[in-house]
Amino acid sequence: MPRPASALRGDALAASLPVTLDDVRAAHERIRPLLDVVPTPARRYPTLDRLVGHDVRVVVKHEHMLPTGAFKVRNGLSAVTALAAGDRARGIVGASTGNHGLGLAYAGARLGCRVTICVPRGNNPAKNQAILDLGATLHEEGAHYDEAILAAQRLAATTGAALVHGVNDRAVIAGAGTLTLELLEQVPELDALVIAVGGGSQAVGALAVLNARRPSLAVYGVGSTGAPTQHDAWHAGERLTPTQPVTTFAEGIATRATYDLTWPALRDGLADFVALPDDAIAEGMRHLATATRHLPEGAAGAGLAGVLALAPQLAGATIGMVFCGGNLAPADVRRLA
Amino acid sequence: MPRPASALRGDALAASLPVTLDDVRAAHERIRPLLDVVPTPARRYPTLDRLVGHDVRVVVKHEHMLPTGAFKVRNGLSAVTALAAGDRARGIVGASTGNHGLGLAYAGARLGCRVTICVPRGNNPAKNQAILDLGATLHEEGAHYDEAILAAQRLAATTGAALVHGVNDRAVIAGAGTLTLELLEQVPELDALVIAVGGGSQAVGALAVLNARRPSLAVYGVGSTGAPTQHDAWHAGERLTPTQPVTTFAEGIATRATYDLTWPALRDGLADFVALPDDAIAEGMRHLATATRHLPEGAAGAGLAGVLALAPQLAGATIGMVFCGGNLAPADVRRLA
Secondary structure, eight states: OOOOSSOOOTHHHHTTOSSOHHHHHHHHHHHGGGOSSOSOOEEEOHHHHHHHOTTOEEEEEEGGGSGGGBTHHHHHHHHHHHSOHHHHHTOEEEEOSSHHHHHHHHHHHHHTOOEEEEEOTTOOHHHHHHHHHTTOEEEEOSSSHHHHHHHHHHHHHHHOOEEOOSSSOHHHHHHHHHHHHHHHHHOTTOOEEEEEOSSSHHHHHHHHHHHHHOTTOEEEEEEETTBOHHHHHHHHTSOOOOOSOOOOSOGGGOOOSOOTTTHHHHHHHOSEEEEEOHHHHHHHHHHHHHHHOOOOOHHHHHHHHHHHHHGGGGTTOEEEEEEOBOOOOGGGGGGGO | OOOOSSOOOTHHHHTTOSSOHHHHHHHHHHHGGGOSSOSOOEEEOHHHHHHHOTTOEEEEEEGGGSGGGBTHHHHHHHHHHHSOHHHHHTOEEEEOSSHHHHHHHHHHHHHTOOEEEEEOTTOOHHHHHHHHHTTOEEEEOSSSHHHHHHHHHHHHHHHOOEEOOSSSOHHHHHHHHHHHHHHHHHOTTOOEEEEEOSSSHHHHHHHHHHHHHOTTOEEEEEEETTBOHHHHHHHHTSOOOOOSOOOOSOGGGOOOSOOTTTHHHHHHHOSEEEEEOHHHHHHHHHHHHHHHOOOOOHHHHHHHHHHHHHGGGGTTOEEEEEEOBOOOOGGGGGGGO
């Protein structure tokens, strides 16, 4: 099924959106007092504009400056603050290979609730340690993320803890939308947003805000050719069963599946979806570091790589991109040099 | 002349301080509306505490998150906002090899005044470009920083522009003091501050705040063995004439001289002054990047290297350190890998 030339907006998109602008506003009110950099800066870099060319103006939203070094702290705080006090008291459990676990652990530390994060065996030890440092319990089980989710479901069922899924959770998606709420206030003249898509919380949160506030603004998705399921599904117009293991170093977008809560809005709302190989993602990381002098993780490099790939068709536009995180694995720092 | 065992405070130190707490407060009121991350975060990292050991708690003040990527934007904004409108209209000139020039250029861009930055020939091209990107005029003259200062003095005299010295300027020092004003509010329980000393604006600004608000808090200076003049002078108890060229890669602390406005307060106010070689500074950078996942420049690495060196004598203390900037030259990124 070919994609329609233009993305849906208005009531047609609203039917696919899991959250509303009001949900995002409410999430922002809840999480704002718990963040020490809010709004995160939205900055221009002439060096970046020159690198991108095509008379494009790039605005960088610096989400890596948040606690835990990633936008996902918005998601974790939004989810935990949305729980009733009694539910929080029974504890929270989540599955993650990194930033979602850090976001939940941070929320638990700030709000005084017990958090357990299920990670697959062999998970990045630096991220495991950071989760432990925030006072959370680490539960290692399973060969990959999907098996860690099963472990989290079992723990939630046996202990009564609240399970917070990294994507299929309305409060998580509303939390991710808060960055777009801020960005529209900071840069009203934006023409387009380019967003790296892992589970899709960030892109779908953005679509929820834009559908109500700026429906003319186009949202472009960026994925990895090493984890192509979401990208391929979007171009096919239908959900696909993943057939290959993920291979990209950009773990923030290394998802194997589409997700019930984000798939319909991604399908209907994105203007385009590009997938890029690791060498283009690493080049995006290097350009981002050169222009901003801040340390990007792979998913942030993918965002800029997407801007570079889309620039010819967005000539003359003001493009927002998200510096979504800075948690580059120590072993990948060499990719910047 | 041997150093006294304890640093001066109260009226004895006040006589050496070029600015007062009220000057710093006034600077903060002027610059706060012009910054997009204020106060900058003050954060704890358990990984950092483990690396430092000796039961020390380290608080990191994230100044690299400011526009221009360095605390010196406080200095530039403070200096330019302190000028009368008529003086600003005649333009501003400064000499710099980097962050001071960027701070003045940023202030000029925000406040709509012409800025000229004199840099020595062969200066870091990335920093030159960033200064140009902010709309400032770049004037390349002289073999090193001291000759660039002479060029700036001549330009100021012939054009009527206001000269803003990177250190010998009360508004610059008051601007640098604003970070300590914020830090004391954020972390009232601090026992000590460890500050990398280039010209000394940051350490002397801190002493001005602390002498009025927390005289018991000790301030430690950190320098480079590749630019040892300030360190050696402090231990000698008298100003020294530099005899060797500077050799450190940490350009933020690569000063060849003591300065009229900061020397007396450094001499009287610091509790100790350590100097470290480039390999210890690079190790500090790597530890800081590992623990915080943010990109430090050399001077920020020197700050942590100082904490590591001083930790045995500060066992059990809560120590503030300044992540003073993130403008690591692209050629030095390899030092992180």
